Amino acid sequence: MLTWLLRGIAHLPLPVLHALGSFLGRIYFGTGRMGRRTRNNLRASGIAPDETSLRRLCRTTARESGKGALETIAIWYRPQSVLLNWMRVCHGWEHVEQAWAAQKSIIFLTPHLGCFEITAQYYAAHRPISVLFRPPRKTWMMPLIIGRARDNLRLAPTTLKGVRELLKALKQGEAIGILPDQTPGKNEGEWAEFFGRPA
8 A cells, every 4th residue: 555655656747746745844854853853953053144044944954855755755666767857967977987987896975865866776877886775674664665776776785795795796896875874773883973962
């Protein structure tokens, strides 16, 4: 049932996805715990010079986060050819081509910012890439996550087996993708100060 619903959402026109995402984002990301977290983080960053600017930035952030969430669903379920037509600009592609010319492997570090899901899809339209992912805690979500795999796009779990897959891809001169801002599990990672708070 959930897969059917998500597939239906994914096939809405992009402007409709953005309008719906903007509305849902104001509700989910703009209120409650998520809204408070966004406000506190933006306030700590010092990016907003005053409270009026902070409120405006919080509203914009909530809307754009909602758009991004619905774009992600579309990226998971739409054909790659459709997704690539959504691309307007790709900055820095010359660095990728330089790495190809030098026969170098590429490591993409892509935080959960903006429409990060499109990056692997865009690269996979040209050459193979393996992307590290954290298996979901809820097993019913696994088919949704695995559904992102396409031709030239392989998923590697955050396990020893997955790390071996990434190393193998690098040794073969391929690209890998890592989302470096994932929350580590207990006894994993290092705490560091970020805007005056441990993160």
